[in-house]
Amino acid sequence: MTAPQETAEPAGRTPDKTAASRVAVLLRARELGIVLALAALVVVTTAVNPRFLSAQSVRDLALGAAILVVLAVGQTVVVITRNIDLSVGSVLGLSAFATGSLLQAAPGTPVVLALLVGTLVGGLCGLVNGALVRFGNVPALVVTLGTLYVYRGVCFFWAGGQQINADELPPAFLGFGTATLLGVPWLLLIALAVVLVAGFALRSYRSGRELYAMGSNPRAAVLAGVPVGRRLLVAFTVSGALAGLAGVLFAARFGTVDAASGTGDELEVVAAVVVGGVAVFGGSGTVYGAAVGALLLTTIGSALPVLAIDQFWQGAIVGALILAAIGTDRAVAARVAARLRRREAHRG
Amino acid sequence: MSAETVPRLAVRTVTKSFGAVAAVRGVSLELRAGEVHALVGENGAGKSTVVAMLAGVHRPDSGTIELDGRPLRLDTPAAALAAGIAVIYQEPTLFPDLTVAENVVMGRQPTRSFGRVDRAAMNALAADLFDRLGVAIDPDRPARGLSIADQQIVEIAKALSLDARVIVMDEPTAALSPVEVRRLFAVARTLRDGGAALLFISHRFEEITALCQRVTVLRDGALVSSDPIGELTVDEMVRRMVGRPLSALFPKREVPTGDVLLSVEGLGRRGLFSGVSFEVRAGEIVALAGLVGAGRSEVVRAVFGVDPRDSGVVRVGGRELRAGDPRAAMAAGVALVPEDRRQQGLVLEASVARNATATRWRSLARFGLLLGGTERRAAREWTARLRTKYADLDDPVARLSGGNQQKVVLAKWLSTAPRVLIVDEPTRGIDVATKAEVHRLMSDLAADGVAVLMVSSELPEVLGMADRVLVMREGRLVAEIPRDRADEESVMRAATGQEVAA
Numbered sequence: 001m002t003a004p005q006e007t008a009e010p011a012g013r014t015p016d017k018t019a020a021s022r023v024a025v026l027l028r029a030r031e032l033g034i035v036l037a038l039a040a041l042v043v044v045t046t047a048v049n050p051r052f053l054s055a056q057s058v059r060d061l062a063l064g065a066a067i068l069v070v071l072a073v074g075q076t077v078v079v080i081t082r083n084i085d086l087s088v089g090s091v092l093g094l095s096a097f098a099t100g101s102l103l104q105a106a107p108g109t110p111v112v113l114a115l116l117v118g119t120l121v122g123g124l125c126g127l128v129n130g131a132l133v134r135f136g137n138v139p140a141l142v143v144t145l146g147t148l149y150v151y152r153g154v155c156f157f158w159a160g161g162q163q164i165n166a167d168e169l170p171p172a173f174l175g176f177g178t179a180t181l182l183g184v185p186w187l188l189l190i191a192l193a194v195v196l197v198a199g200f201a202l203r204s205y206r207s208g209r210e211l212y213a214m215g216s217n218p219r220a221a222v223l224a225g226v227p228v229g230r231r232l233l234v235a236f237t238v239s240g241a242l243a244g245l246a247g248v249l250f251a252a253r254f255g256t257v258d259a260a261s262g263t264g265d266e267l268e269v270v271a272a273v274v275v276g277g278v279a280v281f282g283g284s285g286t287v288y289g290a291a292v293g294a295l296l297l298t299t300i301g302s303a304l305p306v307l308a309i310d311q312f313w314q315g316a317i318v319g320a321l322i323l324a325a326i327g328t329d330r331a332v333a334a335r336v337a338a339r340l341r342r343r344e345a346h347r348g
Numbered sequence: 349m350s351a352e353t354v355p356r357l358a359v360r361t362v363t364k365s366f367g368a369v370a371a372v373r374g375v376s377l378e379l380r381a382g383e384v385h386a387l388v389g390e391n392g393a394g395k396s397t398v399v400a401m402l403a404g405v406h407r408p409d410s411g412t413i414e415l416d417g418r419p420l421r422l423d424t425p426a427a428a429l430a431a432g433i434a435v436i437y438q439e440p441t442l443f444p445d446l447t448v449a450e451n452v453v454m455g456r457q458p459t460r461s462f463g464r465v466d467r468a469a470m471n472a473l474a475a476d477l478f479d480r481l482g483v484a485i486d487p488d489r490p491a492r493g494l495s496i497a498d499q500q501i502v503e504i505a506k507a508l509s510l511d512a513r514v515i516v517m518d519e520p521t522a523a524l525s526p527v528e529v530r531r532l533f534a535v536a537r538t539l540r541d542g543g544a545a546l547l548f549i550s551h552r553f554e555e556i557t558a559l560c561q562r563v564t565v566l567r568d569g570a571l572v573s574s575d576p577i578g579e580l581t582v583d584e585m586v587r588r589m590v591g592r593p594l595s596a597l598f599p600k601r602e603v604p605t606g607d608v609l610l611s612v613e614g615l616g617r618r619g620l621f622s623g624v625s626f627e628v629r630a631g632e633i634v635a636l637a638g639l640v641g642a643g644r645s646e647v648v649r650a651v652f653g654v655d656p657r658d659s660g661v662v663r664v665g666g667r668e669l670r671a672g673d674p675r676a677a678m679a680a681g682v683a684l685v686p687e688d689r690r691q692q693g694l695v696l697e698a699s700v701a702r703n704a705t706a707t708r709w710r711s712l713a714r715f716g717l718l719l720g721g722t723e724r725r726a727a728r729e730w731t732a733r734l735r736t737k738y739a740d741l742d743d744p745v746a747r748l749s750g751g752n753q754q755k756v757v758l759a760k761w762l763s764t765a766p767r768v769l770i771v772d773e774p775t776r777g778i779d780v781a782t783k784a785e786v787h788r789l790m791s792d793l794a795a796d797g798v799a800v801l802m803v804s805s806e807l808p809e810v811l812g813m814a815d816r817v818l819v820m821r822e823g824r825l826v827a828e829i830p831r832d833r834a835d836e837e838s839v840m841r842a843a844t845g846q847e848v849a850a
Contacts, residue, residue: 225426
């Protein structure tokens with residue numbers, strides 16, 4: 001085919017390249033902003049109290065962040081598709097209790113198997129969420145709000161007020177909660193692996209790109225032949241499975257599990273994801289951003305006592321961060337829109 | 349071409365009903381390779397349903413679709429794409445957050461080892477397609493912010509990447525400027541000469557006669573006729589679409605003009621428009637013409653106060669309007685019928701009654717409660733006056749056809765009894781019979797002493813309806829042409845900046 005001659009005509013197309021790269025810079029600055037905020041927080045806190053960067057303190061921080069990071073990655077996968085999973089806190093609780101019970105009954109169970117069981121329990125919960133959203137045609141917000149209570153209820157029914165204490169769990173499992181490889185806690189390594197694998201899959205695989213497509217424009221995704229229903233099931237299953245994995249990590253780290261484990265975690269996870277630059281309306285954001293968001297929220301939590309700021313301020317600070325994150329999104333969008341508008345106007 | 353006996357794509361007596369409504373009844377259609385086939389009909393005639401069946405969105409209740417003589421099942425959009433049928437919609441369906449190249453190849457990305465997406469190959473592929481189409485779009489930029497015309501080019505690139513052999517274009521030109529339409533047509537002809545079969549849907553007859561070889565007319569979901577374009581005059585096409593001879597499309601009445609009702613002085617908004625001044629008198633219809641993107645919609649939005657303004661004064665009946673305050677504008681008797689009825693004019697999920705009375709909830713409410721009775725009465729009165737077709741006042745407005753949706757928007761604003769009526773693209777995407785009704789309505793309003801300001805990209809409408817034509821170019825008012833001197837050439841010259849003197 002030859003290029004039609006009339007098409008060379010419209011002028012004013014050269015700015016495309018620069019506009020696009022400027023957009024890319026702004027977007028990159030988006031994640032950079034969180035990293036900078038994190039760095040500033042660490043520097044200020046360390047200046048006030050150098051012990052903030054002591055080995056013990058850093059390890060505590062890493063262990064705490066690891067669980068939230070794993071949850072945030074799962075949540076990101078769902079949020080990218082313009083959905084939300086509010087049940088992760090309950091799934092974490094259910095998985096932690098299930099794993100705890102298993103280890104209580106069969107203390108010889110290897111750690112790897114415990115991790116697998118917890119992940120499986122979570123994955124099943126996630127699959128139920130996904131199926132309800134897909135076949136029930138109900139918004140994910142409503143479905144997962146419902147299963148938040150259902151899964152928690154199952155957990156309470158099962159536990160019946162009973163608590164699994166550290167002395168009832170095998171030492172090998174508890175040791176795993178604090179064990180390190182070359183000085184790095186296993187929990188952190190697992191979280192890192194989850195981030196890298198999810199980040200790679202979302203960026204470099206067709207199915208990952210299709211998740212972004214679904215969130216960016218659901219109707220267009222259907223018309224483009226994306227298997228929307230199947231991808232939705234997978235996204236929720238991944239989120240559930242990671243919440244299940246986080247449940248096992250939770251049991252290993254704290255050693256004490258009761259039916260209320262992980263209560264309220266869902267909001268902290270959503271906060272981490274939003275602060276990390278994942279758009280609530282889907283289509284954009286990365287697991288790396290979400291992971292840094294989770295790290296930032298955890299760091300705030302442990303920096304406040306060091307800075308002698310009342311714990312009571314933590315909520316307010318997290319809230320301000322969420323608003324700042326959303327504000328930045330809007331500002332970026334408005335600036336991009338304004339520039340495109342000017343360009344269009346010149347083009348006439 | 350016509351020697352070929354087996355059509356590329358044949359639609360054979362397909363029928364499709366939604367509930368009790370038969371959208372398409374026994375329609376047949378043959379698309380041949382190397383031919384552009386026009387599909388015309390009023391809104392609600394069943395064109396969109398036919399397109400949806402070809403796209404794999406709806407399945408026909410009965411009848412078959414054949415590709416190269418073999419029956420084809422199109423159960424999903426993926427099946428249609430796999431069969432090489434690509435659909436380009438009036439509102440392109442892109443992923444704004446993803447890059448242009450990803451949009452082109454979504455689901456079919458080139459991969460390298462371990463199934464990873466090969467971004468370099470993907471960008472090269474898209475760049476190659478844009479080269480073939482003769483346009484410069486950066487494959488690596490996000491799709492967000494592309495003009496409608498460029499979005500359509502991306503959709504066409506998508507069709508090319510599929511090696512689509514059947515390309516359906518559903519009103520692709522509705523939002524394009526003349527230059528962009530010419531570019532699109534050049535691309536369409538290239539595709540046709542490359543052996544594709546095209547189905548082209550448009551409400552503009554000059555485009556159909558310029559581009560197409562055959563034309564099929566639908567009315568009320570049924571096939572009326574299918575002829576070579578040369579054997580059908582535009583008048584005959586219109587008659588078959590409407591089913592009756594159409595009264596004048598531009599029922600312009602001579603009305604003595606009265607006082608200045610709307611006066612705009614030095615209106616400006618940074619980056620969009622500046623120094624815009626004009627007046628509209630009672631009984632006058634003033635058209636604001638220009639190319640898409642010249643800033644016309646932005647001006648009327650700033651006049652009404654939906655958008656802020658940086659400078660300038662707007663007076664209605666001599667009294668100054670506060671900037672950025674649409675409530676004050678409404679109180680002063682200004683009404684704005686927006687350009688994009690789906691996004692700005694209607695709450696699509698809400699009922700016809702709710703939408704038709706949305707501007708008057710305050711006056712219709714009793715003790716702050718909006719009770720059904722008064723609302724329904726008011727809605728029934730106005731929808732009847734505009735001859736709106738709907739099944740039930742409680743139906744969501746999304747269920748109405750485009751023309752009837754536009755009538756609901758008009759009803760909503762006319763029921764406020766405005767002194768100044770601003771209409772932005774009042775007849776975009778609506779059929780010829782409804783167009784004539786909207787025009788009649790504007791004439792009637794002007795005769796009743798309303799000052800009408802109309803933004804329109806359709807030159808026949810501008811020339812047929814306006815007492816005066818204001819032309820904008822790149823954010824400035826560049827010409828004011830009285831009715832007797834306004835013709836296609838003078839307006840286009842001013843709009844494109846090729847005029848010497850008005």
